[in-house]
Amino acid sequence: MRTIIIAANWKMNKSIEEAHRFALEVHESCKDKEIPGLVPIIAPAYPYLGLLADVAKNCVLEIAAQDVSAHLEGAFTGEVSAAMLASMDIKYAIVGHSERRQYHHESNELIREKLAALQYYGLTPILCIGESLNERDEGNTYKVLGTQLEGCLRGINIHAPQDLIIAYEPVWAIGTGRTATGEQAQEAHAYVRAWLAKNYSKKLAKSISIIYGGSVTPANLGALLAMPDIDGGLIGGASLVFENYRQMIYIAMQKLGVVHD
Ligand code: PGA
Numbered sequence: 001m002r003t004i005i006i007a008a009n010w011k012m013n014k015s016i017e018e019a020h021r022f023a024l025e026v027h028e029s030c031k032d033k034e035i036p037g038l039v040p041i042i043a044p045a046y047p048y049l050g051l052l053a054d055v056a057k058n059c060v061l062e063i064a065a066q067d068v069s070a071h072l073e074g075a076f077t078g079e080v081s082a083a084m085l086a087s088m089d090i091k092y093a094i095v096g097h098s099e100r101r102q103y104h105h106e107s108n109e110l111i112r113e114k115l116a117a118l119q120y121y122g123l124t125p126i127l128c129i130g131e132s133l134n135e136r137d138e139g140n141t142y143k144v145l146g147t148q149l150e151g152c153l154r155g156i157n158i159h160a161p162q163d164l165i166i167a168y169e170p171v172w173a174i175g176t177g178r179t180a181t182g183e184q185a186q187e188a189h190a191y192v193r194a195w196l197a198k199n200y201s202k203k204l205a206k207s208i209s210i211i212y213g214g215s216v217t218p219a220n221l222g223a224l225l226a227m228p229d230i231d232g233g234l235i236g237g238a239s240l241v242f243e244n245y246r247q248m249i250y251i252a253m254q255k256l257g258v259v260h261d
Pocket residue numbers: 009169173174175176177213214215216234235236237238
């Protein structure tokens with residue numbers, strides 16, 4: 001059974017007070033609880049990482065960075081290294097989000113270096129890949145996904161599920177309210193898993209969590225999680241509201257059979 005990941009990507013939203021209050025509410029609802037098979041994650045803005053990591057101590061909640069430097073240390077003004085994240089007990093970081101690819105011109109090669117830096121310090125990268133609407137309309141979805149996987153993972157060793165999480169995020173579904181259908185997402189996830197089987201091993205491919213992102217809400221998460229290769233969500237807009245996040249954790253717990261309604 002693969003781990004289900006419910007990851008909130010807050011992007012550049014929330015004041016420190018709002019972020020703190022949200023994390024305290026999650027802590028309050030999860031404290032003393034173990035939820036085997038489920039990892040709830042929040043990726044807040046960088047300045048809040050330390051505060052939220054403190055709140056998440058002794059709780060199933062994990063905190064993720066939204067990005068990381070490709071460099072290990074040195075004169076790189078404005079950058080934050082994987083070593084710094086590791087020293088704060090941060091165990092996850094998003095890399096290759098389409099907004100970073102688009103607005104910061106991040107290439108697959110740069111993302112590969114970031115991924116390697118995270119792995120070097122024992123963090124789990126959440127690698128985002130996904131096609132644009134044009135690419136899908138032209139029938140190039142798999143070609144684009146293959147190129148991104150090849151470019152971001154070339155030479156990267158993966159031995160265990162904690163070495164990598166992949167987030168399939170079709171660019172046309174991000175922040176648009178237009179979610180991929182369960183079937184569309186499933187097709188892409190199956191492609192990614194087959195790619196992992198071919199380039200690593202079948203056993204490893206079976207164990208890696210592949211999560212979906214793009215206008216996920218409590219209303220559509222259940223249908224997505226019902227698909228055999230969808231192991232959770234990377235959620236932007238809907239994750240900014242605590243009640244939505246709580247509901248999405250609950251939906252994942254239902255899928256695991258931990259709660260029944
Ligand atoms: P969204 O964002 O849920 O607002 O579409 C998802 C993401 O960008 O990770």
